[in-house]
Amino acid sequence: MKLPLFTVSEAERRLLPGATLRGPTLYVIAIMTFAMMIVAAAGLTLANAAGIVAGAVEHRYVLQLNDGGGGKLEAAVGAAHAIPGVTSVEPVSQQEMRRTLERWLGPGGVGNELPVPAIIHLDVAPDADPNAVGKALERSVPGAHFIAEQATVRPLLGSLRALRWLSVALVLLMAAATGAAVILAARGALDTHRSTIEIMHGIGATDEQVAKLFQRKIALDAMAGALAGGAAAAIGLLIIAGSGAAMASDLAGSSPLRTSDLIILALMPLAAVFLATLVARAAVLSALRAAP
Structure with missing residues (x-):
């Protein structure tokens, strides 16, 4: 042709x-x-x-606990499971946080005296109101901060x-x-x-x-x-x-x-x-x- x-x-x-x-x-x-x-x-x-x-982060949120010691992390996990609209709850303990920080700061960079916050990864249903979920979590867990992962990335x-x-x-x-x-x-x-x-x-x-x-x-x-x-x-x-x-x-x-x-x-x-x-x-x- x-x-x-x-x-x-x-x-x-x-x-x-x-x-x-x-x-x-x-x-x-x-x-x-x-x-x-x-x-x-x-x-x-x-x-x-x-x-x-x-x-990946469209419906992904983080609940940050400035003091995750004692039973506060477990109580926050239970509160998150009870909130309507939360589909997944993945806690990250202080030990895991310290191991992650040590990769950046070195083995001696994170001492026991350094306060390390605990975090919980949350998935919120697409039809749920994330603002309402966040306010409910912050009321249930005093001192917690509800953060959208979209804001961090x-x-x-x-x-x-x-x-x-x-x-x-x-x-x-x-x-x-x-x-x-x-x-x-x-x-x-x-x-x-x-x-x-x-x-x-x-x-x-x-x-x-x-x-x-x-x-x-x-x-x-x-x-x-x-x-x-x-x-x-x-x-x-x-x-x-x-x-x-x-x-x-x-x-x-x-x-x-x-x-x-x-x-x-x-x-x-x-x-x-x-x-x-x-x-x-x-x-x-x-x-x-x-x-x-």
Whole structure:
């Protein structure tokens, strides 16, 4: 099946001497496609990570006891079980808290004289009012503090989302830079073959017919470059995935990149080819119509 964007007759092909698959367009498209796919993969991974973190803490809360000694923790656990809307109660004892703190402060960083709060992880039903649950718990357990885990991870989620939009902006900027490079390459080709274009106009060729020749040459270069850049990016992502995908899947509970993400990445080289082809056609037609 022949695509009209890339096909010309043999006679038309001979009008533009010089081999295809050479020149700056191929290398620019290859580099930009590689960079866009890597940046897009990073952005998609960050978006998935933000979604996983947000979903994990959406209905997750913490009841903090500044003094968890004695039977206060057990009493708080019993009170939490009795509150309507609480679906899960997971207490964390002072001993567990001390062991966790020792990983950061060292074995001697947490002495017996240092007060360590006890905490209880709570899951609240989606249809329950967390404010009402929190007030009921704080009334039942004097001195306790009801904290939403969303509040503690909000800075992390904000950073992940900011990095995701930064990735989107970088991909768009690289696409714009690719279009600018194609415009320069198309205008350079026009200047190189100016005499041929004048002869074609002299025998009745239209601007559309002339533009089709340059469009085909740049499209072939763009296709070769996009395939090369896409293949290099795929190999790089496979190497990265092979070294850390198992750990990332265990931490996140799912693969860093979903099937829809892989489809988007696979379509990016094709999008780069059509972007280069359409930009080249528009640039050539604009230059031909502006010429005296």
